[in-house]
Amino acid sequence: xxxxxxxxxxxxxxxxxxxxxxxxxxxxxxxxxxxxxxxxxxxxxxxxxxxxxxxxxxxxxxxxxxxxxxxxxxxxxxxxxxxxxxxxxxxxxxxxxxxxxxxxxxxxxxxxxxxxxxxxxxxxxxxxxxxxxxxxxxxxxxxxxxxxxxxxxxxxxxxxxxxxxxxxxxxxxxxxxxxxxxxxxxxxxxxxxxxxxxxxxxxxxxxxxxxxxxxxxxxxxxxxxxxxxxxxxxxxxxxxxxxxxxxxxxxxxxxxxxxxxxxxxxxxxx
Numbered sequence: 001x002x003x004x005x006x007x008x009x010x011x012x013x014x015x016x017x018x019x020x021x022x023x024x025x026x027x028x029x030x031x032x033x034x035x036x037x038x039x040x041x042x043x044x045x046x047x048x049x050x051x052x053x054x055x056x057x058x059x060x061x062x063x064x065x066x067x068x069x070x071x072x073x074x075x076x077x078x079x080x081x082x083x084x085x086x087x088x089x090x091x092x093x094x095x096x097x098x099x100x101x102x103x104x105x106x107x108x109x110x111x112x113x114x115x116x117x118x119x120x121x122x123x124x125x126x127x128x129x130x131x132x133x134x135x136x137x138x139x140x141x142x143x144x145x146x147x148x149x150x151x152x153x154x155x156x157x158x159x160x161x162x163x164x165x166x167x168x169x170x171x172x173x174x175x176x177x178x179x180x181x182x183x184x185x186x187x188x189x190x191x192x193x194x195x196x197x198x199x200x201x202x203x204x205x206x207x208x209x210x211x212x213x214x215x216x217x218x219x220x221x222x223x224x225x226x227x228x229x230x231x232x233x234x235x236x237x238x239x240x241x242x243x244x245x246x247x248x249x250x251x252x253x254x255x256x257x258x259x260x261x262x263x264x265x266x267x268x269x270x
Contacts, residue, residue: 021081030053033051061132064134069164076165077106090112092111094109098251104129107128110123123145127254140177146237149237152257154261191264194233196235
């Protein structure tokens, strides 16, 4: 399946991805150099290791093995951007830069994908994570966006830093994410047909929150949400919205949303 929009936009929207989505905080070069160890005032080369650093500040991100390949933030973003531009699909970018640029989490809202559940539109958001410090492989995760907040869809796709990432593999990952998104619509609609006993709602929320391993305050906020949840769908949305409001790093938020979605997929017959 190739990427095709529901309809082609004649004009670019404000905030929509333009020809250059590279922002200033990710517009730097990264290189590798030999790793050295200081022993008795002598610097000895460390075999089979190298250092990854940014050239504008000389900050070292990490020491890695010889087989580690740098997957550049900018090249990945530009490749993804080109894929959507060629398909004439309207998108919006949003970058979250962590650890002085060592890790980036980017969201791409695919505006031309839209479904409606209970009169509320749900669109596709693709998340791309990449790092220079071994904290993450290149990952592509699909999410649904509803009411301004996210709900997780699936595990996504990983690309390890020992292989080159080409445009064809990115294209395949994006198409798989779109297919996964479409396959979840029926599941989400089925959740709306499953009632939750209002008398047991606190116990149900407590059981769900237990699997997230979050702090006490965050746990309390999630359990005592104000929205009235009378179906599994409204409960799923309520808890997902609570995660979206947490004061955590975007990568941590994403992990919690994925855990939450997995719980509902496994336990949707509560």
